[in-house]
Amino acid sequence: MEKVQKRTKIVATLGPASAKKEILSSMIAKGVDVCRLNFSHGSQEDHLKVIKIIREINKTHQTNIGILADLQGPKIRIGKMKEGGAVLLNGTQVEITTKALIGDESKIYITYENFPKDVKAGEIILLDDGKIQLRVLRSNFEDTVWCDVVHGGVLTSRKGVNLPNTKVSIPSLTTEDLDNLYFALEQDVEWIGMSFVRTADDIVRLKEIIQSKGKTARVIAKIEKPEAIDNIDAIIAATDGIMVARGDLGVEMPMEDVPILQKMMVKKCRNASKPVIIATQMLESMITTPRPTRAEVNDVANSVLDGADAVMLSGETSVGEFPEIVIETMSKIIVHVEQTSYPYYIAKKTQHSSESMIPDSICGSSIYLAEKTKASAIVAMTFSGYTAFEISSFRPDTDIYIFTGNPILLNTLSLLWGVKTFFYDKFESTDGSINDVNSLLKAKKLVETGQIVINTASTPLHKKGNTNTIKVTEVD
Numbered sequence: 001m002e003k004v005q006k007r008t009k010i011v012a013t014l015g016p017a018s019a020k021k022e023i024l025s026s027m028i029a030k031g032v033d034v035c036r037l038n039f040s041h042g043s044q045e046d047h048l049k050v051i052k053i054i055r056e057i058n059k060t061h062q063t064n065i066g067i068l069a070d071l072q073g074p075k076i077r078i079g080k081m082k083e084g085g086a087v088l089l090n091g092t093q094v095e096i097t098t099k100a101l102i103g104d105e106s107k108i109y110i111t112y113e114n115f116p117k118d119v120k121a122g123e124i125i126l127l128d129d130g131k132i133q134l135r136v137l138r139s140n141f142e143d144t145v146w147c148d149v150v151h152g153g154v155l156t157s158r159k160g161v162n163l164p165n166t167k168v169s170i171p172s173l174t175t176e177d178l179d180n181l182y183f184a185l186e187q188d189v190e191w192i193g194m195s196f197v198r199t200a201d202d203i204v205r206l207k208e209i210i211q212s213k214g215k216t217a218r219v220i221a222k223i224e225k226p227e228a229i230d231n232i233d234a235i236i237a238a239t240d241g242i243m244v245a246r247g248d249l250g251v252e253m254p255m256e257d258v259p260i261l262q263k264m265m266v267k268k269c270r271n272a273s274k275p276v277i278i279a280t281q282m283l284e285s286m287i288t289t290p291r292p293t294r295a296e297v298n299d300v301a302n303s304v305l306d307g308a309d310a311v312m313l314s315g316e317t318s319v320g321e322f323p324e325i326v327i328e329t330m331s332k333i334i335v336h337v338e339q340t341s342y343p344y345y346i347a348k349k350t351q352h353s354s355e356s357m358i359p360d361s362i363c364g365s366s367i368y369l370a371e372k373t374k375a376s377a378i379v380a381m382t383f384s385g386y387t388a389f390e391i392s393s394f395r396p397d398t399d400i401y402i403f404t405g406n407p408i409l410l411n412t413l414s415l416l417w418g419v420k421t422f423f424y425d426k427f428e429s430t431d432g433s434i435n436d437v438n439s440l441l442k443a444k445k446l447v448e449t450g451q452i453v454i455n456t457a458s459t460p461l462h463k464k465g466n467t468n469t470i471k472v473t474e475v476d
Contacts (some may be wrong), residue, residue, distance in 0.1 A: 001061035007418040009033035009310040015318025031331035066414040069184035073195025076161040079109035085156035128159040164252040172202040200234035224248035247280040278303040279312035287320040344397035363390040376451040
C-alpha cells in the first residue's frame with residue numbers, strides 16, 4: 001500500500017459508510033492514521049468486526065493504524081417525544097420530569113435521575129445542540145423541574161441536553177462506559193477516549209482501571225465542558241493526550257471563545273509533549289456533498305497551522321456519502337499547508353524533572369542539530385515511547401523515524417505528529433544498532449547516501465534505559 005505522506009495525522013470515525021475492508025483500505029492509503037470507534041453508536045459486535053478488519057489491513061499492508069475507542073460518557077438526553085415532535089414556544093412554561101413518559105409541549109422526560117437535585121433556579125438548559133434554550137424557574141428536588149422557554153423550536157426524541165451552568169453529579173464513567181471499556185481493553189486498542197472530562201481525577205480513575213486489567217492503553221481526555229477548561233493544566237498533566245471536542249464545548253461555552261481555547265490547548269499540549277486532536281464539524285458539509293465549503297478548508301488549514309497532532313472526522317466518514325473523497329480532501333489540505341506555510345521548529349516551553357532532564361536535553365539537542373545540519377531524518381530508538389512524544393512535540397522539518405522492540409508502540413505512536421514507526425528488537429551495541437537502523441532506512445529508500453541523519457538511543461542499549469546518546473551520521 002502506497003500511503004499519502006504527511007505529518008499532521010488524520011483520525012477517522014468508522015461507521016456504516018466506512019466499515020467495509022475495501023473502503024477502509026482506500027481511506028488508509030489516502031491518509032487515515034487512526035481509526036475512531038464511537039461507542040455512542042453501534043454494538044460491541046459491530047465494533048469487533050471493524051477491529052478485526054483494521055488488524056487484517058495492518059498485517060497485510062504492514063501499516064501501523066491505531067485504534068481510538070471513544071466512550072460515550074454521561075451524555076444526558078431527553079426521552080421520547082410525541083410523533084413529529086413538540087413545538088416549544090417562546091415565553092411558555094414546560095415541565096422536565098425524571099418519570100418516563102412521551103413528551104409534548106407541557107412535559108418532557110429526561111434520562112438523568114439527579115437532574116432535579118442538581119439544577120438551580122436561573123440556570124440555563126440547552127436542548128438539541130443549543131437550538132432550544134430553557135431557564136430553570138424552580139425544582140421540587142425529587143422528580144420535576146419547571147422551566148421558561150427562552151428560545152423555542154421543534155423538539156424531537158432523544159436530543160442531547162447541555163447544562164453549561166450546572167455542576168452535575170453524574171459520574172464520568174457510566175455503567176455502559178465500563179462495559180465498553182472492558183471490551184475495548186480485551187481487544188488491546190491503543191487509545192481510550194474519555195468524554196465529558198471535568199477534573200484530573202476522572203483521568204486518574206480511568207488509568208487505574210486500565211492498569212488493573214494489565215493493559216497499556218493510553219487515555220485521550222475530551223475537552224467539552226467549562227469545568228474541564230478551568231482544570232485544563234491538571235487534566236493535561238494527568239492524561240496522555242487531549243481532544244478539543246468543539247461540538248459540546250461550543251454549546252456549553254460562548255462559541256466565540258472556542259477558537260482561542262483551541263489555540264491555548266494546542267500550545268499547552270505541545271509544551272507538555274502530549275498529542276492534541278482537533279475534532280468536530282471539520283468537513284461537515286461533505287457528509288452530503290463531495291466538496292467542502294471554503295470556511296471548512298480554512299478550519300482544517302488553521303488547525304494544522306496551530307500545530308495540532310491530528311485532525312478528526314466524525315459523521316463525514318462514519319455515515320457520510322463520500323468517505324474516501326473526504327480523506328483525500330483533508331490530506332490535500334494538510335499536505336499543501338505543510339509544503340508551503342507550516343511554522344516548523346515551533347518554540348516550546350519545557351519543564352524538566354530531575355528524571356527527564358537528560359532525555360529531554362538529548363531530544364532538544366537532536367532538534368537543534370537537525371535544523372542546523374538540514375538533516376533528512378531524526379532516527380530514535382525507544383521502548384517506552386517517551387522519546388517519540390518529545391521529539392514530535394518540536395514539529396521539526398525533517399522525517400521522524402522511531403524504532404522500537406515494543407510492538408504495542410507501533411500503532412500507538414501513529415497518532416503523533418510526523419512519527420513513522422518500525423519494529424526493531426536487535427539489542428547489539430549502540431553504535432551497531434544505529435548503523436543497522438540507518439541501513440534499514442536506506443534499504444527502504446527513506447534516506448540516501450550523503451544525507452545527514454540524527455540518531456538518538458540509550459547506552460547501554462540492552463538495558464532499555466532513558467535516552468542518553470546522540471549521534472550525527474552521514475549516510476554511507
